[in-house]
Amino acid sequence: MERSSLLDRASGPQPSLADAIKALTANEPSWLTDVRLGALKRFEGIATPTERSEGWRRLSLEGIDIAPVAPEPSPFKLTVASVDRARGVIAKTISEALLSHEPLVREALAHGRGGRTVGKYSALAEAAWLGGAFVHVPDGVELSSPIVAEAESGTYPRLIVVVGKNARAAITETHRERGRFTAGISDIVVGENAHLTYAHVQECGPKTVVFSHQHARIAHGAKLVTLNLGAGGALSKSDVEVELLGAGAESDMLGLVFARGTQQFDYHTLQGHRASDTHSDLLFKSALDGHSHSVYTGVIVIEKGAQRSDAYQANRNLLLAEGARADTEPKLEIEADDVRCTHGATVGPIDAEQLFYLGSRGLDDETASRLIVEGFFQDVLDRVGDERVTRPLETKFAPHLERER
Amino acid sequence: MALEEKQLVDKDYKYGFRDQTDSYSFKSRKGIDHDIVEQISQMKNEPQWMREFRHRSLDIFLSKPMPAWAKNEVLEAIDFDDIYYYMRASDREGKTWEDVPEDIKRTFDRLGIPEAERKFLGGVTAQYDSEVVYHSIRKDLEAKGVLFSDMDAGLREHEDIVRKYFATVIPPADNKFSALNSAVWSGGSFIWVPPGVSVDIPLQAYFRINSENMGQFERTLIIAEPGSFVHYIEGCTAPTYSSNSLHSAVVELIAMEGAHIRYTTIQNWYKTVYNLVTKRAMAYKNAHVEWVDGNIGSKLTMKYPSVYLMGEGARGEVLSIAYASEGQHQDAGAKMIHAAPNTTSIITSKSVSKNGGRTSYRGLIKVYEGCDGVKSNVRCDALLMDPQSRSDTYPTMEVDAKDVRIEHEATVSKVGEEQLFYVMSRGLTEVEATTMIVNGFFEPFVKELPMEYAVELNRLIALEMEGSVG
Numbered sequence: 001m002e003r004s005s006l007l008d009r010a011s012g013p014q015p016s017l018a019d020a021i022k023a024l025t026a027n028e029p030s031w032l033t034d035v036r037l038g039a040l041k042r043f044e045g046i047a048t049p050t051e052r053s054e055g056w057r058r059l060s061l062e063g064i065d066i067a068p069v070a071p072e073p074s075p076f077k078l079t080v081a082s083v084d085r086a087r088g089v090i091a092k093t094i095s096e097a098l099l100s101h102e103p104l105v106r107e108a109l110a111h112g113r114g115g116r117t118v119g120k121y122s123a124l125a126e127a128a129w130l131g132g133a134f135v136h137v138p139d140g141v142e143l144s145s146p147i148v149a150e151a152e153s154g155t156y157p158r159l160i161v162v163v164g165k166n167a168r169a170a171i172t173e174t175h176r177e178r179g180r181f182t183a184g185i186s187d188i189v190v191g192e193n194a195h196l197t198y199a200h201v202q203e204c205g206p207k208t209v210v211f212s213h214q215h216a217r218i219a220h221g222a223k224l225v226t227l228n229l230g231a232g233g234a235l236s237k238s239d240v241e242v243e244l245l246g247a248g249a250e251s252d253m254l255g256l257v258f259a260r261g262t263q264q265f266d267y268h269t270l271q272g273h274r275a276s277d278t279h280s281d282l283l284f285k286s287a288l289d290g291h292s293h294s295v296y297t298g299v300i301v302i303e304k305g306a307q308r309s310d311a312y313q314a315n316r317n318l319l320l321a322e323g324a325r326a327d328t329e330p331k332l333e334i335e336a337d338d339v340r341c342t343h344g345a346t347v348g349p350i351d352a353e354q355l356f357y358l359g360s361r362g363l364d365d366e367t368a369s370r371l372i373v374e375g376f377f378q379d380v381l382d383r384v385g386d387e388r389v390t391r392p393l394e395t396k397f398a399p400h401l402e403r404e405r
Numbered sequence: 406m407a408l409e410e411k412q413l414v415d416k417d418y419k420y421g422f423r424d425q426t427d428s429y430s431f432k433s434r435k436g437i438d439h440d441i442v443e444q445i446s447q448m449k450n451e452p453q454w455m456r457e458f459r460h461r462s463l464d465i466f467l468s469k470p471m472p473a474w475a476k477n478e479v480l481e482a483i484d485f486d487d488i489y490y491y492m493r494a495s496d497r498e499g500k501t502w503e504d505v506p507e508d509i510k511r512t513f514d515r516l517g518i519p520e521a522e523r524k525f526l527g528g529v530t531a532q533y534d535s536e537v538v539y540h541s542i543r544k545d546l547e548a549k550g551v552l553f554s555d556m557d558a559g560l561r562e563h564e565d566i567v568r569k570y571f572a573t574v575i576p577p578a579d580n581k582f583s584a585l586n587s588a589v590w591s592g593g594s595f596i597w598v599p600p601g602v603s604v605d606i607p608l609q610a611y612f613r614i615n616s617e618n619m620g621q622f623e624r625t626l627i628i629a630e631p632g633s634f635v636h637y638i639e640g641c642t643a644p645t646y647s648s649n650s651l652h653s654a655v656v657e658l659i660a661m662e663g664a665h666i667r668y669t670t671i672q673n674w675y676k677t678v679y680n681l682v683t684k685r686a687m688a689y690k691n692a693h694v695e696w697v698d699g700n701i702g703s704k705l706t707m708k709y710p711s712v713y714l715m716g717e718g719a720r721g722e723v724l725s726i727a728y729a730s731e732g733q734h735q736d737a738g739a740k741m742i743h744a745a746p747n748t749t750s751i752i753t754s755k756s757v758s759k760n761g762g763r764t765s766y767r768g769l770i771k772v773y774e775g776c777d778g779v780k781s782n783v784r785c786d787a788l789l790m791d792p793q794s795r796s797d798t799y800p801t802m803e804v805d806a807k808d809v810r811i812e813h814e815a816t817v818s819k820v821g822e823e824q825l826f827y828v829m830s831r832g833l834t835e836v837e838a839t840t841m842i843v844n845g846f847f848e849p850f851v852k853e854l855p856m857e858y859a860v861e862l863n864r865l866i867a868l869e870m871e872g873s874v875g
Contacts, residue, residue, distance in 0.1 A: 054474065058803070304792065319807045332798035334817045337789035341817040347804040348811060 020070050021127050029098065035110050039126035046120040055119065058295045058327050059264055064235050066209055068124055069181045074154025076133035081145045090136040091147060094158060097134035104136060108160045108187045122213040122239060125156050125183040132158030135171060139164035139191065146170035146197070146388050153177060157184035163194045165219075170197040170389050175212075176232075178205030188216035190224050192246065197225045197386045200240075201393065204232035206261070212238040220246025220275075227384050228284075229393060230257040230265050241270040244278035244309075254380050255284035259292030259324070269298035271313065273306040273336075282313045285380055287373050288324035299331040300343065306336050313343035318350065318376055320369070436486040439463060442588050445491045449557055449591075452564060462577035462587030469581040479705045479734065483679060488651055490589040490622070546604065551635075552597040553608055556624045559595025566597055570628055574657035574685050574713075583683040586622045586655040593623030593654065596637060598664075600630040607636040607669070607855055625656040629664035629692075636667040638855065650678045652703075658686035660694050662716065667695040671858060673702035676732060680706040690716030690745075697853050698725040699862065700735045701869075709767060711740035714748035721750040726850040729762030729794070730869060738767035738799075743806075747778035754785040755850060757843055758794035759869070765797040770804075770811055777808035785815035788846055790839075840870040 021040055025033040049056040049066070078091040085091075090101065097105050133149055141164070151157045154177060163169050173186060182204065190196050204210050210233040218224050230236055242251045257265045271280040286294040300311040317326035328345040350372050358368035381390040434441070442463050446456040471480055546553055552563060560567045577587035598604060629635055652674060660666045666686065674680050680703040686694040696710035712721030723739035741750035756764035766785045787796040798815045820842050828838035844851070844866055851859045 307792070317804070319804070319809075322807050324807065325803075325805045327801070327803045328813075329799070329801045330813070330815075331800070332787075332796065332815060332817055334787070334789065334796045335794075337792050337794060337819045339789070339817065339819070341815075343798070343813075343815050345800070345802060345813040346811060347802060348809055349807050 017068055017070065017128075024071060024128070024130060029102065029106075031106060031110055032098075036127045039123045040128075043120055043123040043127055046123065049120065055268075055297075058293075059235065059237075059266060060293070061235075064209060065180060066121075066235075067181075068121075068128075068183075069155050069179070071128045071130045072153070072155045072179075073131035074129070074151050074157035074177075074184070075131050076157070076159065077148075077150045077152075078133055078135070079148040079150075081143070083144050084141075084147075087141050088138045089141060089143065089147075090134070090138075091149075092134055094129075094132045094134045094160065097136075097160075101134070101136060104162050105134060105160065108134075108162055108189055119213075119239065121183045121211040121237070122185065125158070125185045125211065125213065128183075129156040129158035129185065130154070132160070134160045135162070137163045137167045137169040137194075140166045142168040143170060146172055146386070148172050148174070150174045151177060151184075153179070155179060155182055157182065159184070159186045160189075161187070161196070161198065162189045163191055163196045165191040165194060167191065167194045167196075169195070170199075170386050172199040172201060172389055172392075174201040174203065175210070176203055176205075177208060177210075179208060181209050183211035184213070186212070186214040188214065188224065190216065190218045190222040192219045193221040194219070195223045197227075197384060197389055199227040199229065199384070199389050199393070201229045202232055202236060202238075204236075206232065206234060206263075208233045210236040210238075212236070214238070214240045216242045216251070218242065218244050218246070218249040218251060221248040222246070223250040223252075225252045225384055225386070226254065227380075227389070227393075228253075228255040228267065230255070230259075230267070230286075233263065233265075235264045235266075237266040237268075239268045239270070241272065242280065243270075243272040243274055244280065244306075245274050247275050247277045249275060250279045251281075252383065253280065253282040253284075254383055255282075255286075256377050256380050257284070257286035257288075257294055259286060259294055260289040261292060262290065263292045264295070265293070266295040267298075269296075269313075271298070271300045271311055273300070273302040273309040273311060276305065276307045276309065278306060279310045280312070281310075283316075283380055283383065284314070285316045285318070285376060286326065287318040287320060287376060288326055289320040291321070291323035293325040293327075295327045296345075297329040297331070298343075299333060300341060302334045302336050302339050302341065304335045307338040309336065309339045309341075311339070311341045315345040316376075317345075317347040318373065319348065320350070320373070435489055437463070437466075437488070437490050437585075437589065441490055445589060445591065448491070449560075451560065454568065455560065458572065458577075459588050459590075462584050463589075465577050466581060466584035466588055469578075469584060471581060480679075480681075480707075483651060491591055546608075549602050549604070550599045551602060551604055552595065554595050556593040556595045556626065557591070559626070563595070563597070566628065567595065567626065570626060570657070570659055572657070574659060574687050575655050575683050580683060582653045582681045583655050586624060586653050586683070590622045590624035590655065592621075593625040593656075594627070594637070594639075595625070596627040596635060598627075598629045598633040598635045600661075601632040602630075603634040604636070607638045609638040621650070621652045621654075623654045625654065626659075627657070627666060627668070628659045629661060629666050631662045631664060633661075634665040636669065638669045638858070639671075650674075652678055652680045652682070654682045654684075656682070656684040658684075658694060660686060660688045660692035660719075662690045663692060664689075665693040665695075667697065668710075669697040669854065669858075671699040671701065671854075671862065672706065672708075674706075675702060676704055676730075678703045680708065682706075682708045684708065684710040686710075686712045686721070688712055688714050688716070688719040688721055688748075691718040692716065693720045693722075695722045696725070696739070697850070698723065698737065698739075699850060699854075700725070700727040700737050701862075701866075702733075703735075704732060705734045705736065707736045709738045709740050709769075711742065712750065713742045713744060714750065715744050717745050717747050719745060719748045721748075723752045723754075724850055724853060725752075725754050726847050727754070727756040727764045727766075728866070728869065729756070729758050729764045731760040731762060734763045734765070736765040736767060738765075738769075740769040741771070741781060743770070743772040743776050743779045743781070743809075746776045746806075748776065749779070750781045752781075752783040752785075753849065754783075755788075755846060756786075756796060757788045757790065757846065758796050759790035761791075761793035761795075763795040763797070765799060766815070767799045768801065770800075770802045770813070772804045772806045772809050772811065774805040776806045779806060779809040779811070781809075781811045783813040783815075785813075786846070787815070787817040788843065789817065789819050836870065840867050843870055
């Protein structure tokens with residue numbers, strides 16, 4: 001009864017969208033329907049953003065259509081080594097997983113979204129996801145090679161990654177959607193004493209509006225290394241949230257943005273320390289060419305009782321062209337005293353001395369600046385600490401290092 | 406234990422006395438509307454343009470919502486209808502010290518004004534509640550042609566200068582509280598320094614709030630003509646109150662080409678006062694503006710001194726400290742707006758939170774398109790003294806020019822056990838050691854103060870630190 005009344009109200013400005021979401025719930029477990037409808041309600045409760053809205057006012061919406069589109073299936077192409085499949089690693093669609101692993105799927109999807117910045121489009125993605133993939137690495141399993149999940153079509157992709165206790169895994173999630181609009185969610189659950197390296201690669205079409213919400217929960221003694229690579233899209237707005245839930249949990253959060261033309265990238269990060277003896281270290285770098293624009297806002301939250309936590313946060317922006325812009329807002333909210341927290345941010349052009357030095361070795365300016373940008377990024381890739389994940393990315397993004405003319 | 410400490414601090418609160426203030430000669434009714442604004446303007450016999458300005462500002466105040474970014478339930482608790490917006494302690498200003506009424510003199514005695522006189526600290530503008538009742542300008546200032554008076558006198562005697570610059574740096578529509586101040590302002594200082602004149606003694610004013618539910622809305626305007634220098638010191642203390650008071654000042658500084666203004670504030674409002682202040686400076690070509698800003702008291706302070714760097718070579722500096730104890734939130738910071746090439750700015754912020762206090766640094770560095778050669782450095786350090794306290798850092802950098810160097814760094818930590826151990830191994834108690842470390846932490850700020858202030862601040866910190874450990 002509750003369900004139908006909600007949907008009646010929802011049928012205001014977006015009747016077809018609400019109906020389409022309702023249709024998605026047809027053969028689903030009721031807890032999932034509740035999650036979808038709750039998210040739909042939140043989506044409808046948040047006003048459509050304008051350039052004056054908080055969290056949006058630094059972006060330009062000129063020529064950008066942020067109106068939502070209808071749900072279309074988002075299939076992931078999943079590459080898993082057969083030896084790993086044999087060890088019990090599971091990679092399948094979420095609807096298949098709901099039949100075989102409902103408790104795990106439920107644990108990932110219905111935990112109540114601890115993130116602090118669930119925005120309008122993240123709520124929409126939670127209501128409207130279709131297709132998607134579920135990856136499970138059982139307790140104690142060490143993957144022989146990274147799992148690759150690639151999405152090329154669809155509008156509301158969803159990836160669930162559950163890594164069991166004492167497991168070791170690496171996964172790369174790549175997005176190449178080329179439609180007008182996509183809003184995705186990635187749920188990552190890292191079990192006790194497990195280790196996960198997760199790369200999120202965004203190389204969507206040049207006209208695509210891309211929303212992404214990555215939410216990771218890290219248990220006692222576990223470690224998560226995330227790498228976000230932003231290259232595609234006209235406007236790309238991402239929330240990258242990590243919650244350190246158990247003592248000794250650890251997270252390295254890395255980010256690289258190659259922006260050119262009139263691209264806009266907006267990354268929001270959360271380092272949520274919710275247990276004692278937790279450690280997080282964030283480094284986001286962007287190189288901005290043409291008339292591109294990068295916005296970074298990140299917050300370290302150390303909750304009461306999360307004593308002996310260490311948190312670091314750095315945002316570095318390299319301005320390659322006169323028209324490029326960078327805004328940065330690294331924030332700290334500290335409610336425990338026995339902590340060590342530092343953050344830093346810089347914005348500037350390529351160091352003239354470095355250019356001069358390379359020039360004195362016979363390199364022309366273009367080659368020299370390319371080398372410097374490569375070095376600027378290599379530093380981040382090295383910190384991922386898993387070449388099997390980063391090696392393919394190095395070659396893939398070489399074309400982006402070419403300067404615009 | 407905690408209660409005892411609180412009582413101790415309350416009892417020893419340095420300026421926690423209160424005079425009988427029945428002798429108020431005029432007190433507007435509580436609340437704010439166009440009648441009150443009209444009354445204030447009439448009482449002051451102001452020119453028509455100022456009267457209209459006040460009414461216009463009131464409309465803006467009434468139509469503006471509370472700042473949404475603050476998300477501050479404390480702010481929402483202010484009852485604007487329960488505040489007196491204007492009162493005057495005596496009918497006219499005292500011309501000399503002898504003319505000042507006895508009860509007011511007693512108040513000033515405890516604030517140390519005669520002492521300041523003896524020490525040749527310069528002209529004194531003493532503000533008692535909303536209106537300046539006493540001020541003197543030393544003869545050497547007069548000889549140099551420096552104008553230093555309260556704002557009301559400034560408007561009466563130098564209307565041409567005031568009209569030219571008033572509200573040009575901070576228009577009423579800037580924010581809700583600048584609109585409120587523009588509607589009901591009273592008192593504050595007016596300073597004009599002629600070209601090339603260097604005022605070598607700091608100019609000072611003492612402010613007090615001395616009536617329950619009394620708002621204080623002073624308005625300060627300082628104009629430094631090309632090549633001049635002036636240092637202005639504003640020290641605030643307020644006596645004990647049982648209910649909340651609102652202090653909402655507007656301070657405008659204008660540093661013309663090559664001028665140098667230093668503005669020092671130590672704010673030690675009693676812990677029930679809302680201190681919501683807008684401070685902004687314009688720095689033209691090669692000008693230099695420094696804000697030295699200390700926040701020790703008040704229930705909630707929201708203050709972000711700004712420098713608009715309007716001409717090439719202009720320089721802005723903010724050095725600020727904040728101290729928050731039980732029930733206090735110091736939301737302080739700084740803004741540097743780089744609107745010309747080759748401008749530089751430095752922000753240094755230090756904060757200490759104790760007994761559940763909360764300090765926030767909120768700042769902005771903005772570089773406009775085409776402003777190459779800009780350099781800016783922001784440094785924030787926070788000390789947390791116990792697990793109940795909180796520290797936030799909210800810096801923002803918006804950069805639209807390429808050849809710039811923008812750096813921000815912040816740290817949050819507690820007093821190092823090694824530091825404590827080292828100092829205690831020299832025979833100091835834990836309280837003494839902690840006090841010493843905190844004083845050392847604030848040292849870069851304290852050393853920028855004139856000696857009397859430095860001594861007083863060190864004493865205040867020592868008093869605050871007592872009982873904070875153990």
